[in-house]
Amino acid sequence: MLRSLPSSTVPAPPPLPDETIDELLARLAANGTAGPFKAVTTIDALTASEAEVLAAVENALSKGVPIVIQNTLKAWFHRSNSKPSGADSDAALFSLGWLRAHASDEPVQLRNVLNGEDVESSMGGFLDYLAKKTPAERRAENNTLYGKDISCPPAWSERAMKCLPEFFKYKGKNDLISLLPAELQPENLMIYVGNEGTLTPGHTDLCGSVGHNLMVYTGDGARAIWFLAESAALSQVSRFWKAQGQSIYGDDYFASVDVLQTAPFDVFVIEQKLGDFVIVPPETAHQVYNKGGINMKLSWNRVTVDSLQRCVERVLSEYRIHMRPEIYRIKTLVHHTVKHMTTRAGPWSADSDLSSRLKFMKDFRSVITSFATIVRDEWIEGEPDRSFLPTPWPDVGQPHMRICDFCRADIWNRGFNCKICASASKSRPLPAENAYAGVQASSLASTSQQASPTTALGSGLDAKTASPPSTPIIKPTRPHDLSEVGEDEFDVCLQCYAQGRSCPHETSMNFHEYVSMRVLSKQLTVAVNAYNAICLEPEQQITQASINELYDGSGPTVPTATIASELFGRRAKEMQVDSKSRCCHACRSSNVPAWTMVFDECGVPYCARCLWSRFGERLFDIKKTRDWKCPKCRGICNCLHCLKNWDRSKKLPFPVPSGDMVLLSEQPHYLEHRHGNVLASDKQCPSGPVFKNGLYLVEEPPAELQLKMRNLKRRIPEAERRPASSRKKSKTVDSARRISVSTPMARRSRPSPELDCLQVKRSFTDPSTESRHRGFDDVASWTPGESSSNGQLSHGTKSARPSNGAFKTRSVANGCEERVPWKDGNQIPRLQPHLDSRSPASVRQQLTEMHLDPAFLKEYFVESMAVVQERSSAWAGVHAETVYRQMMGQ
Template sequence: MPAHRARLAFEPMPPDLDIDYVVDTTENFQFADRVTCDSLDRFSLEQFEKLAHFQVVLTGRPLVVEGFQQRWDKYLFSEKWLREKYSSKIEDVRDLSKKNNRPFTIGHYLKSLPLLSKKITPDNYMDKTCQRLYMKDIDCPSEWQENLEKLIPPALFYLNDSPKPFSGPASSDTNVSSYPKSSQGEPLALAGDLMSSLPPSMRAENLMCYIGHEGTFTPAHQEMCASLGHNIMVDASDGTPENGQDTDPGSSIWFMTQTKDRRVVSEYWMSVLGHDIDIEDYFAPMHAWAIAPFKTWVVKQKPGDLILVPPLAAHQVWNRGTRTIKVAWNRTTVDTLELALGEALPHARMVCRDEQYKNKAIVFFTLERYAKMLRQATKVEHPVVDELWAVFKRLFSMFTDILLSETFSRKTPEKEVEYHAFQSNVTCSYCRCNIFNRFLTCPGCAHSLGGDEDPYDVCMDCYVMGRSCGCISNLKWVEQFHWKDLIDRYETWRRLIISSDPANKSLKSDYPTFVVARGKAATKTIAEICQEQMARRPWNDPKKPKAVKKAEILDTASGSEDDSRSRKRKKVRKPKKIDSEDVHRCHVCFHFEVNWKLAPCSNCDQRYCYGSLFRAFEIPPQAVMEKYHWLCPKCLKVCSCGACKRDSTMRPYEPNCTVLGHDTSKVADPRSVETLVDFRKSNLWWLKKFGDDVHGRIRKHQDEAESAELERQKTLEEHGFLFESSPPEHQTQTSNGNGNGQLNGSGAKDDDAEHQRLDEDIPVDPSLMLNNAFLNLED
């Protein structure tokens, strides 16, 4: 097995931690900004929405809105109500220590929380065998959803599709009737959550509840698809006896980062902590956050606190006390869609993480929806309509990029393309991302699964990376929309934009016809690359299978840490001559490989294997294949192989980031193979070759983040934003004395019988024992 960078171990947080003292004494810790519901009543809903957008999206910092517990029905949002109403409902509970799920009824779990929380004490909290049972990702009760929708500003709530009357903060100076209306009487305004643009059957249901106890946690992660996160604590134990049992005050501690630091965070996670934050399986200890090269925003969440999580901002949560109950959801906006398509989805594809939000489909259906609105608002002058036009143009630019990526070669268009009507349910068999329109399918690898045919469908992005089924080639094209219909929509929406301002002649050049837009493309489209690669790559007939190994690339010079072992001088042997025009040697790793696995330079006769390019030069396969004339690292004078380094004019390329490698065989379809790059291998050998300057790489990412931030500040100021903190009356800095300070962990009683019970695991839910499937849960 190849060696890996050392990984920092999981370290629980102590029950008696004084988080206020920790924040006060740690230089890069800072409590997140807070606003109260009462203070927002002095402003209009539009002003609050601008404040939230500025703080959370534009500056990328978390924001806490507190005080909702003063406005809701305290009985409805309570453990007692939940137990009375849903006690018999069965949900999966995650055993964080054993990393498995077990079914519980909600009533039995709630009843067990006092015992579960007392089992973790200041003396034993470091014990890895401590039982940590977390009821997470369960459906939110409909009664809670209906009441929260009346209290939380509509633009921030789950699946919001238009402005609605509500009685929450900032509602006193808000008049929904002031919005312009369509001929049907519907408001002409932006939706708060673009997921609402999808037909109901296609939407991702992400309004979830989380019930935890002392020591349960959520590992560090970013919100899926760069969406905006929302988390409100609706109930927690207050330290008073409940149902005859003592309790400890419940709260949650959040560690959060800023959007602009996402690349610094990612590099720190991999190069220092030894974990990949995209995999979401590691809870970083507090001292790792304390010495991190970025600011950490801390939130001590209590009942009534609504936390707004910025897009792509890493965060983790630790639950404290006897009980915490939270409701969480995500929203998709035009800002998150741009981040998702540009950053989040490529990262998710590398680690094979489900794309539940169907981002490309959201772009398409939102354009259809907004186009109908704008046709009725062409002569309406209103700030809301101006915002609609601005968002419509941004969505149209994304749709243009989607269409361009799926365009076939003009010289060799595909004539046989199977049509499969779009139902939003086609996902890549390898990376599991949702496929909007065109993809490749293998007719030879389809097999029956539970009575239904299970085809092998692969997205174009994965196929370019060398991912496919064992057949490798001879795949068939499928599309879910008739291409002519998509082009017609493009032209319709383009003309709609131009008609918005007939006097502006630049609109015609800014939004050209699709033929002109395709002609302006400087690189090959990803569909065109797939066409070329299917012509190059061989077909492995499943009826006459050949030995196709997963990741059969032999790029030792760009591989794992096995290559960093001490190298003794060996007798140089003259390589065997291979009499084949289809086989050449990689310029870096010196291994012979078939030509379709090598990238040929357009200027010289050198060839590079894709594994060497990916790890040594951070060049993915698509970056090579999309160019009409690709120049190799040697011609660019950046080659870092041993021979080229002796050239005084060469400036060897030093990798900018750490790649730990990820074994996708655990999550990808078992019929899958990797034929170009073995993504399990790291680039640590190359980093060590250049001295493994961790601080230098992090500093470089910091400089890039600061430069990008300055550019964004400049743009915001040009558009009338003042880049400063929210007004003092909007801020209530978290401090001691709010009931969430130091816990002494003294809830356990002294009698021997109590200690005996604390050492035992929470038993299987008795109400489930009648089902034989649950009898062996402890095993």
Template sequence: MKSGARAAQTTAFAPFPTNLDIRDFVNSKENIVFATRITCDSVDEYPLEDLENLIKTHVIRLGKPLVIEGFEDRLNQNLFSADWLRREKGGQREDCRDLVTQQNKKFSIAHYLNSMSTLTEGNVGSRRDLQRIYLKDVDCPDEWHKSLETIIPPFLFYFNDSPKSYAGPGSKYTDLPPLPRTKDNKPIAKAGDLMSSLPEEMRAKNLMCYIGHEGTYTAAHQEMCGTLSQNLMVEASDGTPEGGKTMRPGTSIWLMTETHERPIVSEYWKSVLGHDLDLETHFAKLESWKNAPFTTYVVEQTPGDLVIVPPLSVQQIWNRGTRTMKVAWNRTTVETLRWALDEELSRARAICREESYKNKAIIYYSLEKYSKLLEQDPEQNHPSVNALWDDFEYLFKMFTDILLSESFSAESSTKKVEYLEFTSDVTCSYCRCNIFNRFLTCGGCVDGEEAYDICMDCYVFGRSCKCISKLKWVEQFRWKDLEARHEKWRLQVMSHIAKEGYGMDHPVLSAVRASVTRKSVAEICQEQLRVRPWVDCNKEVKPATPSDSESEEIHGRRTKRRKTNNNQAKDKRVKKKPGEMGRCHTCKYRPIWTLKPCSTCDSQYCYGCLFRLFDLPPEQAMQFPVWECPKCKKICSCSGCNKKANMMEPYIPQEILLGHDTLKVADERSVESLVDLRQSNVGWMKKFQRTKPHFRERRFDKLMRDADEVRKALDETRTVVVEQVIAEQNGLHFDDALADIAQEVYEPINLSVDPSLRLDDTFIATLDPALSYV
């Protein structure tokens, strides 16, 4: 089934009504709640580290959105205004997004601001022939940037590299002793945004402005690479006339989900709404959010509201009124880097979304930066230094994983590897993700001066240029230098562990590699370079066709097989050459090099069927030399095996694949040789739905149970930590009604609880029920 197939009829765009009562919407269903709010004034009453701890626990670990309100009184109203933009930036021409035609249009900022009243009135009521022009992704003016840096807590702000002085909420005092400093007077503490660790020319600038009117929106999406998003509304129309024109009060409605419900949100988008969430093209109507099997957090953002969005949260924004003006930025932390490596980069690679954040490079440069700071070895046991050590060890673990994935086979190492100095600008020609170190390049597919470079993950997946094989290896760091860096940082971590008397052991890299039984991504690439055939792009190649003896069923039509003497066939059996046809157990024929043979029986499965029907990507199938096929595992879902119902329990795919034509996005020289991503598995899912009543409901139930288990584990962890803290506070007690909120202030049990954080000085008092809409 091609990319046009859908699991459900796709839902059409439905605008939010202009008279929407947000409280009525929240009260309409139990799964819709207001996000938690705190005020800038309440932040001032407590040590700054309380705010940082609250955000780290509530937003990052529990995965729930948070709003800090009250910044409008601290913003320079003359600077953050439409009049200032007209006066200082009015002649600047920017791309405005026409959300109806999905095209960009050039307007000057002054012309756009002057047209907002007209655009707003055109979107009020039930009119359909309207314009939705959104001035988005505009670079933030330097004047705004400098002003915001003085009022936003440093650990929350853009490109923050260390604690700094500021005058905003939480700046009045701290319970921590003065920070230790290096010989050149740099504070020894971790950064608020690890993007700041990169050299300036490598950073992805994401401090952006968004100016919208009634009816403009941002479709459901999640932040790139699992980063933390901060969005501050700096100004909006208040309803008073401007220049003789009618104005409507400006606000923005946010709908968000929890981090840990990301799988069930994705399932709901595909199976019910008929859209792929990763493509970020669908704006879900209110009724879809009401009927969703997950919790939706609602925020009505007004001027001065800072919305902090958790990693992997799905967010959808609708602008109301004549004018809303917002400034937004993303932050990278050690937690978001882990999300990126474990989940987000693979999703971005699947749909060919450009990776601007250079996550692996951030890990490398952050380790270099932190290593130099920690070499100072300060005497005092400062909480900020301890937190820096924790992040350093966490980054080191991720760096070890990166090196393991890029390690060549010890038995058949590749001798010829071209060296290209790292400048951070090498991207995969297929998926457009940033390449940190090793990759493959084709010397025959050179388009002008642009080489065809493919990342190792894409090549394992079967993506490449049309040559398919005979690609050359390139590395951007000399391997011996990376090994030396790894050993240096390992010794630093181990010396700290020895000094503190606790922590896990970190063996040398060679020992870690020897203990890993599965093949690395680089090893699989080495193997596939030997197996896959080379195609001469200068010659026209006729498509291979299976013979009668090679296929039992072609396109559903049974063919005759030539009879042979079994003994004679065994004697004359020869090894098939790459490119010859073999038999996939499910789809019946494929080139032999696209099949994964079973180690137990004589069955073979093509990587496309394994991916669509058994949730097994090529990399996982290739990782282990001994592999047992679905038929031997008694989970095969093909028609032949289904006849043996008493023996088989067909495997039900855990993810719906709607099909996506990545070749439209990839370099035009590209091919897919193992998995055709244009094909979906919707037909198979419908087959299971026909044979198994309540199939979809059971899938939702399983995903909901998984999310509940994660929440339960977090709740149990918080309870144990809080009980320990209470026991250490000499019998200090607090109101049981506020216990749940108090628990969210403390770290999970596997991290140290800073003794300077007093139990009675948390944000219990700041979480006013009136502000939280409880």
């Protein structure tokens, strides 16, 4: 389930002046390079044969660089003797007039590129809006609309796929998407209606697919300026985007020419005009800016064997980290591709074309390797309890259509489900402020998954009042089994569950699967035998030993399903950890759940919170590694017991997590009242060890983490807004079932009302007796009253006497009596300053007037901040001591 991103998170894109673009293009035309900018390879479809064009494209794709095929409309479309359906010519078909005549009432979703909001309209209303408003007027109104990801009219797709070479066709022989069942095939053949100032931010095409973009219409001076990097530079592009405080997977940042001028990688520049066909290699970061009049482009993607390999090796893991929907159901596609290629392997004979056979063998082996990887990750090692093995999904007749409610990844086979959330949603509809709208997934999702949009712009819209509203639309995760518009069942993928994620009813979740592992293992064996039968060289065959490694536990990592199954059993049986002690070695807490404890051969346990906050290690990564050693065995433990020999003149290193880090509170689809069971690594940055006595100092967080903390604070007000109904709900949820990793101080019970005061180990002089006291038995309470307008810290003793009627004497520990502030039959809360006729004092001034012991105040602040960090991400990753020093003006 998705909702639209808050508009405040999308920076306004910088306009690209014509003179800047023209100067850059002129320099590239003359020299082929200008700083990091490079001219792209082009080939003319009018002068080159189709075979030469295909050879040039395949060469560019193998190198991971873009290529442009020019004059494709004249060379490929005009050569067809048949007329396009519904028009006398291609120029008449691919035109604004044709859209107005045949698709005026079609609903479209528009993107306001200035604030990132999505707007519902009709095609006719959008075209009227473009005709009545100049680009300058639209930008002045903060209302530059881009018609992107609009479903392609059938007449357009039919004509384009009939004229294009077979190699490029959408869902053709070279597009593996065609192997999926019809109900699982995503529709990604789209049209883009651009105008001056509209743009597509920096991004990569989904799931390592090959991008195709053909400009079929241009108005006066219309063109599109592309900026692309090569595929191999994706990691550099990602770091460069992070340096700008953005993410290449966020699809919400457009880098200006001045910013790209400093890029440490090559930037290919394309000026796309009418008939130019741009081919974008897999994992190529790119952005597009539209200049001049209205232009229209056809765009689609093809999934290849190379795309599947890239996805299984790294793309899907990146998508999970950034919680980006994959749309293409890659694991399901790998499964169907294996079965398809196993069938195709039979007819090959010794007299078959050698080059075709070698290519098929290479692709077949790659697909088998990918399939073995995903099967192994869902394998449960050892001899699991039969009662905790998965059962069939309720929708086993409609498989592979579920999406994880946490990371938005497709659930291929095994996963977890909670039906209590669906029944609870019947009495808790979503308020308007938390309604969902499909920002990215809605444009690429299957037509069966799309809700009927509401027209926000009519065809007769007045130009003066054309300020489109941003009405969010409910986009269900699945098209079936929805109890009510709003929320449905709670589904969690294997990896999220293994990470400790769940809904508030984690003990009631069910473990399901679509296909049994026995069937999948047999299909893998059949595919391996089919490959070995056509393999020309014996040394290139896949051995049985390599297959056995998938199941015998000899690999370097533990399958995700094994971790999830163990966690499922522990939650269901409330099993205890098998360590020598249940007390965390670092924080000495014994109240954490059993499944959040981990230990190595030495048996010293660590809780998940300490591993994250003190060492930057995620619990899931630790459980995946077979040879993990605890921080104590590695000699890096920073608890007080292990730091006895530490040189106190040196600061302790700040924990820096490995890999990227995206917090739940940053995600637009995150709903706190549904995602009830999350670990600290989901909600906050590592905070480092905090020592309240000041004996040890911890380094400041690295600059990258500090930047993330600032960005997190900026996004929290919108990202963590909760519906009013959920606030009431969260108070009634059984706290024993809402599992979170916390420190000991977060678990401390509140003092009794009869002793609602502070015990401080410090020296003081009682103002009433002028006697000196010291020790824990002394009771201190903040006592504002009529006799002291500024307030004072008084201490109860046996001889303490009330000075006026605003105090009451009562007995306390050790036979002592104390004076406590009393008003209207109730005790005044502790640490509450008295408000007088003076101007309101700052918190710092109030704390100064209270004359509290600095050591106590620092300890109280740090412990309180730990509780805040546990309960909310408002202070996620903030260094407690740094905040304390700033608060006290030190």
